[in-house]
Amino acid sequence: xxxxxxxxxxxxxxxxxxxxxxxxxxxxxxxxxxxxxxxxxxxxxxxxxxxxxxxxxxxxxxxxxxxxxxxxxxxxxxxxxxxxxxxxxxxxxxxxxxxxxxxxxxxxxxxxxxxxxxxxxxxxxxxxxxxxxxxxxxxxxxxxxxxxxxxxxx
Amino acid sequence: xxxxxxxxxxxxxxxxxxxxxxxxxxxxxxxxxxxxxxxxxxxxxxxxxxxxxxxxxxxxxxxxxxxxxxxxxxxxxxxxxxxxxxxxxxxxxxxxxxxxxxxxxxxxxxxxxxxxxxxxxxxxxxxxxxxxxxxxxxxxxxxxxxxxxxxxxx
Amino acid sequence: xxxxxxxxxxxxxxxxxxxxxxxxxxxxxxxxxxxxxxxxxxxxxxxxxxxxxxxxxxxxxxxxxxxxxxxxxxxxxxxxxxxxxxxxxxxxxxxxxxxxxxxxxxxxxxxxxxxxxxxxxxxxxxxxxxxxxxxxxxxxxxxxxxxxxxxxxx
Amino acid sequence: xxxxxxxxxxxxxxxxxxxxxxxxxxxxxxxxxxxxxxxxxxxxxxxxxxxxxxxxxxxxxxxxxxxxxxxxxxxxxxxxxxxxxxxxxxxxxxxxxxxxxxxxxxxxxxxxxxxxxxxxxxxxxxxxxxxxxxxxxxxxxxxxxxxxxxxxxx
Amino acid sequence: xxxxxxxxxxxxxxxxxxxxxxxxxxxxxxxxxxxxxxxxxxxxxxxxxxxxxxxxxxxxxxxxxxxxxxxxxxxxxxxxxxxxxxxxxxxxxxxxxxxxxxxxxxxxxxxxxxxxxxxxxxxxxxxxxxxxxxxxxxxxxxxxxxxxxxxxxx
Numbered sequence: 137x138x139x140x141x142x143x144x145x146x147x148x149x150x151x152x153x154x155x156x157x158x159x160x161x162x163x164x165x166x167x168x169x170x171x172x173x174x175x176x177x178x179x180x181x182x183x184x185x186x187x188x189x190x191x192x193x194x195x196x197x198x199x200x201x202x203x204x205x206x207x208x209x210x211x212x213x214x215x216x217x218x219x220x221x222x223x224x225x226x227x228x229x230x231x232x233x234x235x236x237x238x239x240x241x242x243x244x245x246x247x248x249x250x251x252x253x254x255x256x257x258x259x260x261x262x263x264x265x266x267x268x269x270x271x272x273x274x275x276x277x278x279x280x281x282x283x284x285x286x287x288x289x290x
Numbered sequence: 291x292x293x294x295x296x297x298x299x300x301x302x303x304x305x306x307x308x309x310x311x312x313x314x315x316x317x318x319x320x321x322x323x324x325x326x327x328x329x330x331x332x333x334x335x336x337x338x339x340x341x342x343x344x345x346x347x348x349x350x351x352x353x354x355x356x357x358x359x360x361x362x363x364x365x366x367x368x369x370x371x372x373x374x375x376x377x378x379x380x381x382x383x384x385x386x387x388x389x390x391x392x393x394x395x396x397x398x399x400x401x402x403x404x405x406x407x408x409x410x411x412x413x414x415x416x417x418x419x420x421x422x423x424x425x426x427x428x429x430x431x432x433x434x435x436x437x438x439x440x441x442x443x444x
Numbered sequence: 445x446x447x448x449x450x451x452x453x454x455x456x457x458x459x460x461x462x463x464x465x466x467x468x469x470x471x472x473x474x475x476x477x478x479x480x481x482x483x484x485x486x487x488x489x490x491x492x493x494x495x496x497x498x499x500x501x502x503x504x505x506x507x508x509x510x511x512x513x514x515x516x517x518x519x520x521x522x523x524x525x526x527x528x529x530x531x532x533x534x535x536x537x538x539x540x541x542x543x544x545x546x547x548x549x550x551x552x553x554x555x556x557x558x559x560x561x562x563x564x565x566x567x568x569x570x571x572x573x574x575x576x577x578x579x580x581x582x583x584x585x586x587x588x589x590x591x592x593x594x595x596x597x598x
Numbered sequence: 599x600x601x602x603x604x605x606x607x608x609x610x611x612x613x614x615x616x617x618x619x620x621x622x623x624x625x626x627x628x629x630x631x632x633x634x635x636x637x638x639x640x641x642x643x644x645x646x647x648x649x650x651x652x653x654x655x656x657x658x659x660x661x662x663x664x665x666x667x668x669x670x671x672x673x674x675x676x677x678x679x680x681x682x683x684x685x686x687x688x689x690x691x692x693x694x695x696x697x698x699x700x701x702x703x704x705x706x707x708x709x710x711x712x713x714x715x716x717x718x719x720x721x722x723x724x725x726x727x728x729x730x731x732x733x734x735x736x737x738x739x740x741x742x743x744x745x746x747x748x749x750x751x752x
Numbered sequence: 753x754x755x756x757x758x759x760x761x762x763x764x765x766x767x768x769x770x771x772x773x774x775x776x777x778x779x780x781x782x783x784x785x786x787x788x789x790x791x792x793x794x795x796x797x798x799x800x801x802x803x804x805x806x807x808x809x810x811x812x813x814x815x816x817x818x819x820x821x822x823x824x825x826x827x828x829x830x831x832x833x834x835x836x837x838x839x840x841x842x843x844x845x846x847x848x849x850x851x852x853x854x855x856x857x858x859x860x861x862x863x864x865x866x867x868x869x870x871x872x873x874x875x876x877x878x879x880x881x882x883x884x885x886x887x888x889x890x891x892x893x894x895x896x897x898x899x900x901x902x903x904x905x906x
Binding site: 298299300301302303304305306307308325326327328329332333335336337339340343360363364366367368370371374375378395398399402 | 670673674677678680681682684685688689690691692693697717720724728731732734735736737738739740741746747748749
């Protein structure tokens with residue numbers, strides 16, 4: 137039995153954590169889930185690290201950085217911390233960020249949910265089916281929007 | 291009995307630490323407070339880490355970055371350090387920054403105090419009522435200005 | 445017998461890991477290879493560190509940062525993490541990044557493969573023939589595109 | 599008996615270390631001083647950390663970043679390292695930087711000396727009189743130029 | 753007997769490591785030298801840290817960042833890593849970077865060599881004659897180009 141941690145924010149404008157959990161349940165079994173919510177994306181790194189230190193095999197850190205320059209900097213700081221948390225624990229944290237200005241209001245919730253779902257499958261595969269990722273190396277995969285695909289077939 | 295650390299600066303232009311402490315007292319009980327003040331925001335990371343290592347369960351780090359490009363860089367450095375301090379201690383530091391140019395002079399003190407108060411409630415909930423945060427996941431909450439709210443109801 | 449780790453991404457648009465492995469096999473012997481694939485470049489630092497902690501003598505971390513400002517920031521975060529992973533393990537990680545906007549579509553796969561191949565030779569030399577690198581100090585070598593060469597002969 | 603470390607640079611264009619030491623002697627007693635000088639600001643973080651590990655209770659790190667974009671980046675790197683050194687030692691380093699373009703040539707030496715002196719008093723207070731800092735929380739204090747003062751009285 | 757580590761790159765366009773070694777030999781005795789060469793500047797931090805962990809008392813890390821924005825970012829990442837390597841070892845790494853666009857082609861090799869030589873003397877002084885650096889505190893010294901000098905005499 138593996139454990140998957142889910143941590144998201146009250147700042148985001150749709151419930152990304154719920155989308156990730158729903159998708160995990162549709163996609164596979166053999167794990168239990170621990171969920172936390174923090175105020176903003178800069179609170180994600182330590183929340184994810186605590187989950188990993190408590191025994192999670194992988195964590196999904198979901199957030200929606202705002203559109204202002206200050207928000208962009210926050211996203212950078214959060215991402216840097218998320219990488220540091222992984223290096224300190226030797227486990228993966230799948231960062232799922234949707235920038236508020238990546239899509240217009242009407243499409244934003246869709247994108248946030250879709251990206252959360254596609255990365256939930258990545259998180260699952262990373263701990264249960266790593267060979268699926270190797271098979272897709274260099275295939276130009278994207279999460280949320282359509283895959284770009286490879287430049288040319290090898 | 292929990293302990294909440296409060297650290298703010300002499301650089302800020304209103305007493306954010308006092309506002310946070312006042313709000314904590316209105317909001318709940320079951321904790322004691324330790325307060326420190328440092329010159330500027332770049333002194334916050336180690337001050338917060340010392341408080342956490344001395345036994346605080348959570349720390350609020352409050353500051354007012356100035357409006358010049360150099361000040362923005364200081365804020366970035368301070369935030370990066372605050373995240374590193376959290377990863378080193380496995381505890382949360384709630385960063386409460388109000389950029390001097392986020393509001394005009396007449397509204398700045400209000401914003402600093404209001405954000406300090408709303409984050410004081412977050413800090414309290416994180417150690418006493420974490421389920422309140424999960425309930426608000428993805429609700430577009432903000433501190434200081436009005437909540438933005440979710441993109442759509444789920 | 446040495447061990448060389450190879451980690452690449454599903455985001456990249458050509459199979460950089462396969463190119464690196466093929467080149468290593470042409471270039472020399474005395475090692476075995478362990479391969480991993482992760483979703484994106486920000487997942488590379490911990491993947492590389494895990495490989496080093498599992499016993500790899502060197503790791504190649506291959507990726508293709510996208511062309512948008514957000515992608516550039518991701519590349520910066522990944523690179524910072526890759527350096528931190530090296531400092532934590534006292535082993536080298538050869539970062540092989542080709543920015544999507546470094547070449548037009550028609551030349552991009554060639555560049556990604558070529559750079560992967562030339563850095564594969566660097567990785568091999570670093571663990572088997574470090575004196576080859578000293579001999580080339582200050583020679584203006586490049587990977588992918590043509591060498592620039594020294595400013596003047598000494 | 600406490601120990602205060604002073605580290606400055608040969609790059610700076612006035613002797614900031616001497617100014618800090620002179621001010622400390624005027625301001626209070628009960629400490630001894632250890633002084634080091636390094637070439638540039640990027641050498642300050644480890645110099646300060648060595649002093650702290652040798653037993654200093656606090657260190658002042660004084661420097662004058664140049665005015666070019668590369669110099670600004672150096673200042674950022676130095677500041678990031680100074681924060682990391684503090685987190686590694688749980689002690690404060692008071693960073694005293696005067697950017698070469700903060701004042702015209704005629705006023706630059708004054709500013710460097712004045713800021714060094716005012717931060718020397720901060721450093722002293724932080725280890726001997728921390729309650730003085732709490733009393734000044736949110737008072738809009740500045741070092742070098744005049745204090746800005748609070749937005750409004752509480 | 754002290755040990756000085758020298759690490760440079762195959763990317764640079766003149767042999768900076770050789771210049772540093774030549775200058776050290778002219779300047780003083782009492783040390784032995786260990787030399788390494790890596791592909792690019794981002795490989796310098798761990799190479800320098802390995803040398804320090806192997807017993808070097810100080811390391812010179814020499815490189816020539818390219819002129820493109822991506823290269824500038826690489827320089828920033830390398831510098832950040834070099835500072836982290838120092839903090840992890842409590843020893844100095846003298847970073848000697850010459851940006852490719854700091855001088856026109858005709859003067860670039862001169863600048864790279866000259867800066868390497870002047871910093872070689874700094875490295876020597878830091879481990880053998882630290883009092884020479886204190887004597888030059890605030891004297892506006894530069895490496896490569898002419899010294900700027902102090903703003904005013906104290």
